[in-house]
Amino acid sequence: xxxxxxxxxxxxxxxxxxxxxxxxxxxxxxxxxxxxxxxxxxxxxxxxxxxxxxxxxxxxxxxxxxxxxxxxxxxxxxxxxxxxxxxxxxxxxxxxxxxxxxxxxxxxxxxxxxxxxxxxxxxxxxxxxxxxxxxxxxxxxxxxxxxxxxxxxxxxxxxxxxxxxxxxxxxxxxxxxxxxxxxxxxxxxxxxxxxxxxxxxxxxxxxxxxxxxxxxxxxxxxxxxxxxxxxxxxxxxxxxxxxxxxxxxxxxxxxxxxxxxxxxxxxxxxxxxxxxxxxxxxxxxxxxxxxxxxxxxxxxxxxxxxxxxxxxxxxxxxxxxxxxxxxxxxxxxxxxxxxxxxxxxxxxxxxxxxxxxxxxxxxxxxxxxxxxxxxxxxxxxxxxxxxxxxxxxxxxxxxxxxxxxxxxxxxxxxxxxxxxxxxxxxx
Ligand SMILES: *Cc1c(COP(=O)(O)O)cnc(C)c1O
Numbered sequence: 001x002x003x004x005x006x007x008x009x010x011x012x013x014x015x016x017x018x019x020x021x022x023x024x025x026x027x028x029x030x031x032x033x034x035x036x037x038x039x040x041x042x043x044x045x046x047x048x049x050x051x052x053x054x055x056x057x058x059x060x061x062x063x064x065x066x067x068x069x070x071x072x073x074x075x076x077x078x079x080x081x082x083x084x085x086x087x088x089x090x091x092x093x094x095x096x097x098x099x100x101x102x103x104x105x106x107x108x109x110x111x112x113x114x115x116x117x118x119x120x121x122x123x124x125x126x127x128x129x130x131x132x133x134x135x136x137x138x139x140x141x142x143x144x145x146x147x148x149x150x151x152x153x154x155x156x157x158x159x160x161x162x163x164x165x166x167x168x169x170x171x172x173x174x175x176x177x178x179x180x181x182x183x184x185x186x187x188x189x190x191x192x193x194x195x196x197x198x199x200x201x202x203x204x205x206x207x208x209x210x211x212x213x214x215x216x217x218x219x220x221x222x223x224x225x226x227x228x229x230x231x232x233x234x235x236x237x238x239x240x241x242x243x244x245x246x247x248x249x250x251x252x253x254x255x256x257x258x259x260x261x262x263x264x265x266x267x268x269x270x271x272x273x274x275x276x277x278x279x280x281x282x283x284x285x286x287x288x289x290x291x292x293x294x295x296x297x298x299x300x301x302x303x304x305x306x307x308x309x310x311x312x313x314x315x316x317x318x319x320x321x322x323x324x325x326x327x328x329x330x331x332x333x334x335x336x337x338x339x340x341x342x343x344x345x346x347x348x349x350x351x352x353x354x355x356x357x358x359x360x361x362x363x364x365x366x367x368x369x370x371x372x373x374x375x376x377x378x379x380x381x382x383x384x385x386x387x388x389x390x391x392x393x394x395x396x397x398x399x400x401x402x403x404x405x406x407x408x409x410x411x412x413x414x415x416x417x418x419x420x421x422x423x424x425x426x427x
Pocket of ligand 1: 213
């Protein structure tokens with residue numbers, strides 16, 4: 001029988017699959033007895049706080065050490081969320097009122113809102129065909145009021161880091177890698193999050209690994225790590241960190257007003273077990289991604305996939321397909337939903353700066369703070385300022401790729417998408 005043909009489910013035909021795709025919670029779906037027993041150990045010890053209690057297990061330090069080993073980074077700090085990690089990273093770099101920070105036009109709200117909550121002003125750079133930051137746009141958006149660049153490997157594809165690092169070091173600007181969505185992505189063999197000055201991780205429910213909530217900061221710079229520890233814990237460095245990392249700064253000269261973004265031992269216990277499962281999780285996700293991509297290419301020779309600056313480093317948690325128009329993408333997603341395949345647009349197909357909080361320059365503070373700083377070049381946002389992002393986001397559809405797909409699932413997805421492609425006469 002010829003595959004990838006037949007009446008579309010949206011027109012009353014038989015759906016390609018009889019049930020929806022597995023939900024997009026890879027880490028949570030991998031949870032088992034390992035996480036349960038480690039969390040129970042913390043609770044039985046009645047010591048859910050990492051710095052004191054009747055019988056502290058030291059699970060926070062264990063997680064940080066595992067991450068340091070895998071990532072090849074000297075300093076990792078567990079925090080409460082990916083947003084907290086961004087705040088800690090920026091405050092560790094000394095960013096605040098009067099500073100500008102560049103972030104990509106395509107990212108989750110948190111990257112840009114964290115900049116505002118640090119009292120700095122976001123500046124948006126356009127993306128390339130990978131939907132990640134395009135170094136070529138930095139010349140246009142960076143002036144001498146920019147203190148940092150945050151890059152974001154969006155849903156599993158690396159950022160083209162070489163030209164960004166080259167630009168940043170030439171201009172003496174810090175680079176933060178927000179790898180919330182892409183733990184395990186590599187660029188030229190190096191893990192995303194280990195290339196810039198600071199890498200930030202999220203362990204929220206939708207991310208690759210999860211404890212429901214959680215995050216981490218990684219850096220090679222002891223000066224940044226010292227300030228990160230202090231900002232995440234009310235300006236202090238506790239004895240545990242001092243001993244472990246040989247930190248000698250004194251509160252008298254180095255303490256400042258910080259916050260509480262400390263990770264709990266229960267979160268760390270769950271994440272230590274999730275971290276152990278990462279290689280297996282990533283290997284099966286990537287294998288399914290390759291089979292889906294190869295299958296789709298064979299069935300739909302004209303298909304265009306989202307670009308990647310280093311396809312070997314993709315983790316493969318989603319497969320981006322570029323459609324000819326926004327209208328075609330809408331029709332495609334409606335039709336795939338009916339087939340129980342469920343492709344989707346990222347963030348409603350809108351670049352992040354089009355959110356009202358940026359367009360209207362609203363923080364939680366009074367008036368136009370922090371945009372009211374007397375910058376030499378005031379920052380303005382307008383539709384049309386990042387044309388590639390505005391062109392690609394409404395017409396790039398994403399297929400979630402689960403580690404748990406069977407051969408039969410892969411075949412059904414490929415056939416179903418080919419059927420929709422032909423039925424809608426796309427490309
Ligand atoms: C999810 C996410 C964050 C925020 O992580 P939380 O743990 O939810 O605070 C930051 N940046 C990106 C790109 C994300 O996808």
